[in-house]
Amino acid sequence: MVEYHFSTPISKEEVKKLRIGDTLFLSGVVISARDAAHKRALEHLRNGKPLPVNFSGMALYHLGPVVKKEGDKWSIISAGPTTSTRLEMYEAEFIERTGVRVIIGKGGMGLKTAEACKKFAAVYTMFTGGCGALAAKSVKEVEKVEWLDLGVPEALWVMHVSNFGPLAVAIDSNGKNFYDDLKKQVECNLKKAYTIIGLKV
Amino acid sequence: MVPPSFLKESIVKMISAAAIYLADDVKDALKKAYENEDKPVAKSIFKSILDNIRVAEEENRPICQDTGTVMFYVKAGEKFPLLGKLPNILKESTIEATAVTPLRPNAVDVIVGKNSGDNTGEKIPWIQWEILPESDEAEITVLLKGGGSEKPSLAKTIPPGLGVQGALKLVIDDIFEVGPEPCPPVVMGVGLGPAGDIAMALAKKALLHPLGKKHPRADVAELEDKLLNAINALEWGPNGVGGKTTALDAHIEIAHRHPASMAVGVIVNCWAKRTSTLKVTKDSVEFITHKFLNSEVK
Numbered sequence: 001m002v003e004y005h006f007s008t009p010i011s012k013e014e015v016k017k018l019r020i021g022d023t024l025f026l027s028g029v030v031i032s033a034r035d036a037a038h039k040r041a042l043e044h045l046r047n048g049k050p051l052p053v054n055f056s057g058m059a060l061y062h063l064g065p066v067v068k069k070e071g072d073k074w075s076i077i078s079a080g081p082t083t084s085t086r087l088e089m090y091e092a093e094f095i096e097r098t099g100v101r102v103i104i105g106k107g108g109m110g111l112k113t114a115e116a117c118k119k120f121a122a123v124y125t126m127f128t129g130g131c132g133a134l135a136a137k138s139v140k141e142v143e144k145v146e147w148l149d150l151g152v153p154e155a156l157w158v159m160h161v162s163n164f165g166p167l168a169v170a171i172d173s174n175g176k177n178f179y180d181d182l183k184k185q186v187e188c189n190l191k192k193a194y195t196i197i198g199l200k201v
Numbered sequence: 202m203v204p205p206s207f208l209k210e211s212i213v214k215m216i217s218a219a220a221i222y223l224a225d226d227v228k229d230a231l232k233k234a235y236e237n238e239d240k241p242v243a244k245s246i247f248k249s250i251l252d253n254i255r256v257a258e259e260e261n262r263p264i265c266q267d268t269g270t271v272m273f274y275v276k277a278g279e280k281f282p283l284l285g286k287l288p289n290i291l292k293e294s295t296i297e298a299t300a301v302t303p304l305r306p307n308a309v310d311v312i313v314g315k316n317s318g319d320n321t322g323e324k325i326p327w328i329q330w331e332i333l334p335e336s337d338e339a340e341i342t343v344l345l346k347g348g349g350s351e352k353p354s355l356a357k358t359i360p361p362g363l364g365v366q367g368a369l370k371l372v373i374d375d376i377f378e379v380g381p382e383p384c385p386p387v388v389m390g391v392g393l394g395p396a397g398d399i400a401m402a403l404a405k406k407a408l409l410h411p412l413g414k415k416h417p418r419a420d421v422a423e424l425e426d427k428l429l430n431a432i433n434a435l436e437w438g439p440n441g442v443g444g445k446t447t448a449l450d451a452h453i454e455i456a457h458r459h460p461a462s463m464a465v466g467v468i469v470n471c472w473a474k475r476t477s478t479l480k481v482t483k484d485s486v487e488f489i490t491h492k493f494l495n496s497e498v499k
């Protein structure tokens with residue numbers, strides 16, 4: 001278990017150092033995108049339309065923040081991760097088309113994302129679910145927001161962060177998935193759980 | 202009589218407090234879980250959670266960016282003088298709390314997908330009523346219910362032949378399946394009864410109990426212990442990274458069932474179980490869970 005501190009833009013070489021179980025702290029540009037933003041981004045990219053923000057070498061955050069606007073300045077009030085599994089249907093193609101290097105979410109992602117991480121040198125990391133105040137503390141500035149018509153939670157928030165973490169590497173650029181082993185272990189534990197409630201197994 | 206504007210102001214404070222300050226029962230349970238954990242990854246997750254709770258309190262930030270759907274549980278006396286005005290007061294309080302806390306706008310039109318922007322909309326904020334005969338007081342609880350932990354919610358009717366074990370197996374399988382998604386360690390509300398809607402209403406009632414509270418019937422309390430131990434035996438752990446505490450507590454509520462059916466309701470909350478309760482008497486408002494507000498609102 002190694003601790004890394006990276007700044008964006010992140011190179012392929014850098015991201016290839018990370019292994020599942022490692023811890024990452026991130027500085028630089030992090031861009032939020034949830035379901036609706038992923039859907040629209042892929043529609044644009046398939047039609048050759050550029051995105052309003054550049055994801056290449058940057059970090060994508062599965063996040064719908066609490067925000068506040070004073071004058072024309074936005075600030076991020078609370079910014080923990082949303083469940084990443086919902087984005088599994090988009091992420092492999094998103095990685096391929098955007099060149100995003102680090103994905104931040106919670107709850108793990110699946111095989112297609114793991115394969116894309118391997119093929120295009122990216123990682124999937126997890127921040128602790130529910131820790132919105134802690135995450136927001138490391139956001140130094142909102143550079144801009146795009147696609148606000150999707151609603152506050154679904155918009156693209158382009159944020160500058162300082163030492164954002166700890167992020168646990170859950171899929172590395174070898175395509176190894178932290179959850180593959182854990183799920184097997186929990187499956188074994190299921191019998192123990194049944195026994196406790198008095199079920200014969 | 203408490204003036205409607207004063208009650209509104211109090212409810213706004215209560216909603217904000219629920220978003221920012223976890224009640225003591227939840228904080229204590231999380232501290233205990235942190236101390237009890239010895240796997241480094243799981244321990245670091247609990248440390249993040251405790252750090253997060255502290256930062257939220259110090260900087261007045263919502264604990265989690267998902268400030269939930271705003272749900273009210275009202276026990277109102279039949280003679281409570283503001284009974285008729287209460288739905289409107291709750292709606293206006295929600296709009297104001299959304300702006301001042303701030304809360305994330307989380308009310309989306311089911312059909313066209315448009316976010317209302319102020320956490321109100323069709324039947325939202327949700328209000329669940331219980332009428333107290335003779336009384337002229339009211340007790341109002343707000344629950345800010347996160348979206349992620351709604352995934353494992355379920356209502357299912359099983360053959361009574363499968364017994365209570367069959368019902369608990371359903372709950373265990375549910376948590377086994379969703380793993381890290383509902384932001385464990387979770388709090389479990391389980392209802393058992395004759396029909397799906399009753400089981401779900403009971404599950405929500407169970408979920409709203411303070412952590413550590415046991416069912417008054419010894420046999421039900423024993424089932425609660427077994428269910429909690431069984432879920433923790435899965436060792437999904439905090440954030441689903443593997444560890445000792447997958448659930449902080451499990452509460453069960455029961456109603457007599459139909460001879461032919463055992464309905465099981467399951468409602469799951471993430472570790473950030475955000476509730477707050479206040480009591481309105483004829484001439485005063487008292488905050489029950491977030492007592493520090495009593496000196497702020499006069």
